[in-house]
Amino acid sequence: IDLKSDTEITDVSAYNAIVVGGPAANKIAAQLLGLTYPAIGADSGLSVGEAVIKLVDNGANVAMLAFGWEKDDTSRAAKVLQDFGAYELSGSEVSVEGTLGSPEVAA
Numbered sequence: 001i002d003l004k005s006d007t008e009i010t011d012v013s014a015y016n017a018i019v020v021g022g023p024a025a026n027k028i029a030a031q032l033l034g035l036t037y038p039a040i041g042a043d044s045g046l047s048v049g050e051a052v053i054k055l056v057d058n059g060a061n062v063a064m065l066a067f068g069w070e071k072d073d074t075s076r077a078a079k080v081l082q083d084f085g086a087y088e089l090s091g092s093e094v095s096v097e098g099t100l101g102s103p104e105v106a107a
Helices: 027-032 071-082
Strands: 017-020 051-058 061-068 093-098 103-106
Touching: 017 027, 017 071, 027 061, 051 071, 061 071, 071 093, 071 103
Parallel strands: 017 061
Antiparallel strands: 051 061, 051 093, 093 103
16 A cells, blocks of 8 residues: 555546545545535535545546544544445445444445
């Protein structure tokens, strides 16, 4: 796995990417979501406390984003990816609820 920060990427479409962090904190996330960086608060498309795992087209590749309203919400989404085999993940987007210690994927 080649880890890079959002400042090290010049063309994200060259990668099948996993992007952690939302459009308020991550330029690549904002770009992939079609938002202007930094997309803070309601401009992010999220609600307070919301966490999401989302697949988006990325040119000839695909990007998976794990992000949330705040840092803890993003951590909750990333925790699901960390143990993805324990969850029912399907479709192009899922909401992640619960707590960081016990995240739940909403159907």
